[in-house]
Amino acid sequence: MLAKIAKFFNDLQTDAVAESDELSIEMACTVLLCEVMRADGHLDSSEQTMLTNTISQHFALAPEEVSALIEQAIALSEHAIDFHQFTSKVNQHYSATEKTQIVSLLWQLALADGKIASIEEHIIRKIADLLHLSRAEYIRAKESILS
Structure with a gap:
């Protein structure tokens, strides 16, 4: 019985590692953007348009790739327990300056509907915080959008 339980948890951990290895940086960033877009419970058309434009410009993807990416990201966002798997991917691939730019994009998306909840x-x-940005970097990202 204990062996079966141990095998079950081992399989879960192996699956989680495999999923995080397959997670692309584009997907990780898009999920974080989707988290902000979905946060206030209103999927505003201006936010959706901003999300599509942001992903298209930031990652230079074709419209059909952007649509597929956003669709998958929303599904991942809806089932995510926390942000760790997504922010750790960003931490692995982006410098502090690039992470600050991602936070600026989050602020842009939050402001797309005219108000920040x-x-x-x-x-x-x-x-x-999970991207290990200092308070000054966080404020700089916010002020760059709100000014």
């Missing part, structure tokens, strides 16, 4: 601000702060 407190839950959006909370999520952006949490993501910035």
